[in-house]
Amino acid sequence: MKLLNMAGFFALVPTLVSALEPITTSLAFCGAAVMWQLFSPASWLKCRFLECCNMKDTLDIPALQMALEQKVFGQHLATQVVLKALNAYSRDKQPRKPLVMSFHGWTGTGKSFVSKIIAQNLYQRHEARRRFVHQYDAVLHFPHAEHIKQYKEQLQNWIRGNVSVCPRSLFIFSEMDQMPHGLIDSIMPYLSDREAINGVYYGKAIFLFLNNAGGDKITEVALDHWRRQKGREEIPLTDLQSMLSAEIFNNRNSGFWNSKLIQKNLVDYFIPFLPLEYKHVKECIQEELRYQGHQEDEDLVIKIALAMSDYPSEDRIYSSKGCKTVASKVNLDT
Ligand SMILES: Nc1ncnc2c1ncn2[C@@H]1O[C@H](COP(=O)(O)OP(=O)(O)OP(=O)(O)O)[C@@H](O)[C@H]1O
Numbered sequence: 457m458k459l460l461n462m463a464g465f466f467a468l469v470p471t472l473v474s475a476l477e478p479i480t481t482s483l484a485f486c487g488a489a490v491m492w493q494l495f496s497p498a499s500w501l502k503c504r505f506l507e508c509c510n511m512k513d514t515l516d517i518p519a520l521q522m523a524l525e526q527k528v529f530g531q532h533l534a535t536q537v538v539l540k541a542l543n544a545y546s547r548d549k550q551p552r553k554p555l556v557m558s559f560h561g562w563t564g565t566g567k568s569f570v571s572k573i574i575a576q577n578l579y580q581r582h583e584a585r586r587r588f589v590h591q592y593d594a595v596l597h598f599p600h601a602e603h604i605k606q607y608k609e610q611l612q613n614w615i616r617g618n619v620s621v622c623p624r625s626l627f628i629f630s631e632m633d634q635m636p637h638g639l640i641d642s643i644m645p646y647l648s649d650r651e652a653i654n655g656v657y658y659g660k661a662i663f664l665f666l667n668n669a670g671g672d673k674i675t676e677v678a679l680d681h682w683r684r685q686k687g688r689e690e691i692p693l694t695d696l697q698s699m700l701s702a703e704i705f706n707n708r709n710s711g712f713w714n715s716k717l718i719q720k721n722l723v724d725y726f727i728p729f730l731p732l733e734y735k736h737v738k739e740c741i742q743e744e745l746r747y748q749g750h751q752e753d754e755d756l757v758i759k760i761a762l763a764m765s766d767y768p769s770e771d772r773i774y775s776s777k778g779c780k781t782v783a784s785k786v787n788l789d790t
């Protein structure tokens with residue numbers, strides 16, 4: 457019976473096609489092509505106009521490098537490591553584990569700023585992919601230490617759910633120093649070296665932890681160099697990195713106190729953000745003036761920079777707020 461139906465259908469096809477006029481046929485074909493493009497998960501059309509998770513996406517390394525070099529002041533160590541790490545990671549077709557980087561430094565030194573630049577360059581057509589960038593603020597999302605059990609479950613569900621939707625997901629955890637003790641260890645399985653967990657592969661995800669912990673130690677090292685009349689460029693990265701890993705493991709207010717993530721070496725890079733000097737604050741002010749469409753005005757730049765002068769150590773070399781309040785100060789003075 458089925459065979460007879462099929463034979464009847466194929467006998468009718470030539471008649472149907474000749475019955476349709478060419479315009480209707482072309483329209484039908486176009487419609488079908490558009491529908492196919494819209495419903496297939498990583499089609500060209502969908503990725504062009506809507507958010508899509510395209511596994512062919514690669515980091516735009518040259519654009520990232522340019523943005524870091526042009527926009528970030530006084531952070532040669534951090535920008536070098538970030539660039540190298542992302543470059544190496546993006547060349548690996550099937551990374552064994554997600555890339556995990558931990559940013560450390562005083563407030564206003566550029567930790568959130570650099571993570572934003574990474575997010576903007578992570579996907580080829582960056583603007584439409586915000587859906588795959590996930591931000592967790594310890595103060596906002598995990599305010600009560602007594603709810604840690606519930607937070608652990610939420611965090612695991614969020615990560616599992618988001619990576620299932622798009623393996624190339626970016627997770628940014630800010631204010632790590634405010635994170636309830638032990639919470640971050642709940643994501644340990646996802647950061648480990650595994651093929652997949654319950655069918656979900658985590659190797660393409662990127663995790664960034666932003667932390668004020670370690671900032672004082674970084675400043676001590678930088679000051680020590682400065683007092684010995686050595687250049688900022690001579691500060692040794694490896695010393696800072698191993699100091700940071702020990703410091704946050706032993707610091708109760710780092711979010712990583714006695715953390716298994718550190719013990720098991722699941723954080724790939726500890727990235728120091730140096731305290732900013734007066735000249736860097738001036739650069740931030742110049743940039744902000746440009747951004748707000750004002751003329752270059754050296755007197756105004758100096759006036760604002762001096763008004764921001766809150767340099768805590770006796771040597772008065774580093775700004776305690778970095779560039780954090782530059783935008784509001786420029787707003788006030790223009
Ligand atoms: N090194 C820098 N180079 C250029 N601009 C900077 C730098 N650091 C900070 N800024 C400017 O100051 C703003 C605030 O900095 P950002 O939010 O990145 O600080 P943060 O290190 O994340 O501080 P916090 O620890 O308080 O979160 C940025 O949006 C950026 O405009």
Ligand SMILES: [Mg+2]
Nearest residue numbers: 567568630666
């Ligand atoms: Mg920040």
